Amino acid sequence: MKSLLVATTAAVLLTLGAMTAAASSSTTPASGGTNVSADLAQNGVAPAFATLGAVVISEASNNDFKTSGTLVLTSPSGWRFNTAAAITATPGKVGGGSTPIDISASVGAITASSITINITVNAAARLDNLTLGGIQVQAIEGGALPAAGNILRSSVNAGTATIVGVINDVTNFGSLSLASGALRLHVVLPGQSFVDGSTVASSGIIGVAASQAAGVSFNLVELVAADRQFNVATYSGAKTVAYSGAGGSPSYTTSVSFSGGHSTTPLATTLRKAETVALSATSATSPAIGTGLASSSFAVAPGPVSKLQILLPGETAAPGTSSGKTGAPTAQIAGVAIVNNVRVNAVDADWNVISGAAADVAISSSDVAAAIDDDNGAAGGNLTLAAGSGALSTFSFGTGGGPQTVTASDVAAALSAGASASVTVNKPAPATSLDSSHNPAFFGQSVTLTATVTGGGGTPTGTVNFKDGSTVIGSALPLDDSGVASFTTSSLSVATHAITAVYGGSAYYTASTSANLSQIVSKASTATALASSLNPSCAGQPVTLTATVGAVAPGSGVPALATRFRSTGRRLRRSPRRRCRRPITT
Structure with missing residues (x-):
């Protein structure tokens, strides 16, 4: 009976021991480390570290953080940590709460290959967790895909802390992998070939691009869909390709099929401008490659002179x-x-x-x-x-x-x-000027208007019209050998006249109009003479008085106003306004 009790007790203890062993800590690995762009690699075109999500180690039993010491995380081969990263180690309670935390932690040494976390176990009364944040990683070689691996606690350098459930070389603290960077269409020219090696240094387009002749068709070797670390993409199917870089009006093959990232269509090309040129290619067909990458430069020579x-x-x-x-x-x-x-x-x-x-x-x-x-x-x-x-x-x-x-x-x-x-070819525009022989002038005075037409291509020929406002007063007067035409008139009324000279143009010159000439015409002065038919005369005897009125030069014309005759102290009767000689009998 005692033996049975002992055996039973032992069995229960073994069972409890097995249950305790199974209840070990769990580790949530960091996110954000997979499919990191090869462009970000240490030797990539845009080197940069990728920041990972948090690593969380959570106790399942109160004493999973069993002993104080160090936890050392090791980067996988081909990757490195950022030694300048602001990594944090933050203890907490599983499930939260305000009860005390049984552990404390700090970040120790950070090297390119390892991160050391210092852990102090103060008690084992509660379930604790430890969050590691701010870890940054970078692939060392951008030309090797997929460059995959996990951040581990390596048995070679594990540290001294005991954490139940964290197994050296097994527990994953974060998966890392490299993927192609932003794709480009690499233009491979005659004389060149594309190499996708295991490193950036051993990859690329090799060879010297051959010179071409303007107007002569040649075939591009191929287009390769790859990132700028020369990692070839799984890019296949029919694509519409656009090219740039060449001047003039080049001809290209735009409907291109791809298989495994390499074009399979013959790429007939004709460049027509003689120049040193580099070609770029893009494709809008999904998945689009919208940014071009310049090829090697090569010379396009002119053809024969023709x-x-x-x-x-x-x-x-x-x-x-x-x-x-x-x-x-x-x-x-x-x-x-x-x-x-x-x-x-x-x-x-x-x-x-x-x-x-x-x-x-x-x-x-x-x-x-x-x-x-x-x-x-x-x-x-x-x-x-x-x-x-x-x-x-x-x-x-x-x-x-x-x-x-x-x-x-x-x-x-x-x-x-x-x-x-x-x-x-337009006719030249001449210049036309206008002068007056008398300005101002008197009514009836003879005024000569002179138009002078000049031009840069020799003396103009043709005719001039003289206009008073919109009325032509002198028509089609010919220019002389000096380009001068004149018009004389004495018929301008008393007023200010806007006179212009309008040149009609010729087979060589266009038409031209002078500026307005303000021709002023004033009233002419007059002179009046008086004669008597009988002087002296007797009282009551008829006497004829004759007044003669005339324009004073340079005015001219016949005055047509009535004339009044006056005697001392009284006015005689007015003569009719009919003539210049106006007799009156009184």
């Missing part, structure tokens, strides 16, 4: 485009010189200037009256190109009022001629 190009003011060369230029010719004025701005280029089929060309060029125009300088002296043509280009010293259109063109021709006839776009 034609002449002529550029007028307002136009700019645009090699590699369909027209070879941008802008439109600015309107010109006949007789106004274009100085050093009629440019001729020797170009290839895509309008690239050929620096070795030195053609003699003849300049002509649809305007037969154009004045074209000869900069070549005894040599043929009007100018000789240097380094494939040249500008005529001066050029003037001679005929205004319509469109004209300019043509550049190779004297040797080896290159195709180049004709300009149509340019509007």
Whole structure:
């Protein structure tokens, strides 16, 4: 019976012991450490530490934090801790509450490979937990994926604290893994290949990009969807690709299929502008790769010289485009010189200037009256190109009022001629001035109005109308050899007249109107003479008095007002207003 009791007691103790052993602490690993961008790696394009979520060690039994000492956490291979991180170690109560906490903790040494936590166990009366916050990690090598591992308490350097349930080399304090960074489409050029090695240093695009010729098609080697540490992505399917970097009007293959991050479509490409260029590619097809990455630089050489190009003011060369230029010719004025701005280029089929060309060029125009300088002296043509280009010293259109063109021709006839776009040539605007021979003038006085028309392209020809306000008072009066026309009148009324001279224009000049001339016309002075038919006379005898009134020069005309005759002390009767000689009998 005693034996049975002992056996039973032992069994109960074993059972309780087994239950106690099973009730060990639990560890909640830190979050935020998986799929960390390779861009953030120590040798990535944007190196930075990732901050993890909190690690929480919670007691299941009052004495799981069994002995004081140190807990050392070790980073997995290929990862490091931030030695400057503000890591915290905060004891607490499982389930909260205000009862005392049985443990205390602090952060000790932090190295790139380990974090030391100092733990002091003061009692074992309550269930405690320990929260570790602010741990920061970083992958050392951005070119090795997935670079996965766990933060552990390593048996090699575990520390001295005893925590029931924390097993060396097993308990996970945080899982870490590396993923591709932000993807780019890497453009691999002829002469190059793409390598995805185990390190950034052993990866990349290798080889020297071959030079290309403008207008000649070639194939890009491939497009590779990878991050900037050259980790190739699982990028597949049909994509629409856009390219940038090349000038002019290039041609690309835009419908591209991918498999395992590598393009599988032949990538025919034609670049038309001669330049040193780097290409970039992007794709808006999901998952989009919207940021380009410049390829290696390579040279695009011009093709063989084939034609002449002529550029007028307002136009700019645009090699590699369909027209070879941008802008439109600015309107010109006949007789106004274009100085050093009629440019001729020797170009290839895509309008690239050929620096070795030195053609003699003849300049002509649809305007037969154009004045074209000869900069070549005894040599043929009007100018000789240097380094494939040249500008005529001066050029003037001679005929205004319509469109004209300019043509550049190779004297040797080896290159195709180049004709300009149509340019509007306006007539020059002359200046018209107006003078008066007498201002102010008197009524009836003869006034000569003189219009003078001047212009920068020689003496204007044509006719002038003289106007008083809107009324033409002198019509179609011809300009003389000095550009002067005159009109004489004595018919202006007493008033202030707004006189203008209107030049009608010519084949060369536009019409022009003078400023208003305020012509003042005042009343003319008069002189009055009086004569008697009988002087002396007798009382009661009829006497005829005759008054003669006339305008005083320079005025003229016949006064038409009534005349009053007066005798001393009384007024005689008024004569009728009919004539200048006004007799009265009294």
